[in-house]
Amino acid sequence: MIQIDEITFEVDKPVWPDFLNHRPADSHKGNYGHALLVAGSYGKMGAAVLAARACLRSGVGLLTVHVPAKGVDIIQTAVPEAMVSIDSNDTHWTRQFRPDDLARYDAIAVGPGLGTNCTEALDTLLSSACGKPLVLDADALNMLVNITEKESRLGIQGHLAPTILTPHAKEFERLFGTYKSPEERQDAQRMISRQSGCAIVYKGNRTQTTGSKGEMYINTTGNPGMATAGSGDVLTGVILAILAQNKETQLDAAMCASLGVWIHGKSGDLAHKKLSECGIVASDIIDFLPKATI
Numbered sequence: 001m002i003q004i005d006e007i008t009f010e011v012d013k014p015v016w017p018d019f020l021n022h023r024p025a026d027s028h029k030g031n032y033g034h035a036l037l038v039a040g041s042y043g044k045m046g047a048a049v050l051a052a053r054a055c056l057r058s059g060v061g062l063l064t065v066h067v068p069a070k071g072v073d074i075i076q077t078a079v080p081e082a083m084v085s086i087d088s089n090d091t092h093w094t095r096q097f098r099p100d101d102l103a104r105y106d107a108i109a110v111g112p113g114l115g116t117n118c119t120e121a122l123d124t125l126l127s128s129a130c131g132k133p134l135v136l137d138a139d140a141l142n143m144l145v146n147i148t149e150k151e152s153r154l155g156i157q158g159h160l161a162p163t164i165l166t167p168h169a170k171e172f173e174r175l176f177g178t179y180k181s182p183e184e185r186q187d188a189q190r191m192i193s194r195q196s197g198c199a200i201v202y203k204g205n206r207t208q209t210t211g212s213k214g215e216m217y218i219n220t221t222g223n224p225g226m227a228t229a230g231s232g233d234v235l236t237g238v239i240l241a242i243l244a245q246n247k248e249t250q251l252d253a254a255m256c257a258s259l260g261v262w263i264h265g266k267s268g269d270l271a272h273k274k275l276s277e278c279g280i281v282a283s284d285i286i287d288f289l290p291k292a293t294i
Contacts, residue, residue: 007190007215014259019245020059020293032061033106033244037237038125040067040075040113042091047113047138047233049078050282054237055109056081057289058263060244064105068092092117096124107133107243111140112233119143126153133162133243133253137236141171151196158197158212162246162253164239166201168232190214199253201239203232207261211254219258221265223272230282235264238289267292 002010019032035055040048045067052065052075066085067075075084087095092115102108108129110122122143134157136144144150157163167175172185176192179185186208193200193210202208207219239260246256270288271280 001217004218007213008218009215010218010220011258011262012220014262015251015255017242017246017250017259019250029061032059033241033247034062034064034104035060035240035244036064036066036085036102036105036108037112037240038066038093038108038110038114039233040065040071041093041115042068042070044113044115045071045074047230048075050230050233050286051109051112051237051240052079052082053283054234054286054289055241055244056237057286058238058241058260058293060241066093066095093121094118096121097128098124099128102128102132105132105244106247107135107240109135109137109236109240109243111135111137112236114139114143116142119146123147126157129161130157131160133246133256135164135166135236135239135243137166138171138232141165141167141175145174154196154198158253162243162249162256163196163198164201164243164253164257165198166203166232166236166239166257168203172200172202186216190216193254197253199257201235201257201261203235207265209254209258209261211252215254217254217258217261219261219265221262222268223265223277225272225275225277225280226265226268226285228281231264231268231285234282234285235260237286238264263289263292 064083068087068091070090189210194214197212200210209217242256242260267285267288271284
């Protein structure tokens with residue numbers, strides 16, 4: 001990493017944990033974490049597929065995907081390596097996960113393709129997931145806006161376990177308001193991370209990740225070809241896999257997030273070398289993930 005000032009770093013190469021490609025010969029899938037991905041709704045199952053495939057390609061040992069009943073055939077066909085948790089509702093997430101339901105998982109991600117009519121289920125999960133590493137993305141962020149005392153909820157979760165929010169510009173505005181300049185927004189992002197304990201990944205060109213001490217990590221990988229549908233879902237899967245494998249807490253939330261962002265961007269750069277910039281799709285980013293982690 002290149003240090004810009006006391007609390008700002010440019011990530012030319014992230015901190016590389018032992019669990020990425022330094023696996024003991026006698027290890028087994030249980031050593032690499034069991035992740036839960038809550039994703040997908042009727043007509044948006046592609047997001048769940050992309051996030052699930054990215055998670056598996058990023059080294060997680062076990063993955064369970066919670067999907068609506070009508071999404072089961074899709075996820076089991078498209079991602080045969082994943083286990084499936086089936087919601088009682090045909091079209092969207094309604095199951096209210098309790099602490100006992102989550103005990104088996106090492107990390108949880110919520111959001112890709114959910115739609116925004118699952119606020120009650122999200123609220124219950126936030127209450128139940130305290131102490132579990134957590135990623136909130138996409139529609140989970142959009143629903144978070146409507147949860148009473150969301151700042152308190154995030155603060156409790158963020159100070160108990162690695163917790164990562166991954167908003168793009170519009171999602172950040174919905175959650176935290178608008179700011180007059182990039183500098184003002186960056187200052188606010190640092191402050192929110194300090195107060196909540198959550199890492200915030202502000203997605204875009206040179207994605208900026210802030211941590212609980214107000215530190216900021218500026219990413220250096222990626223290219224405009226990654227501005228394509230599903231790219232963010234892939235990132236969620238990558239970060240989820242890193243959190244699940246990080247069981248020994250080698251990295252804090254911001255370091256996990258910045259590592260995931262770097263790998264995601266590196267994979268996009270490898271895809272760019274083989275394909276045209278305008279021709280990259282999210283699945284291409286997944287295909288190059290194994291090479292991005294070498």
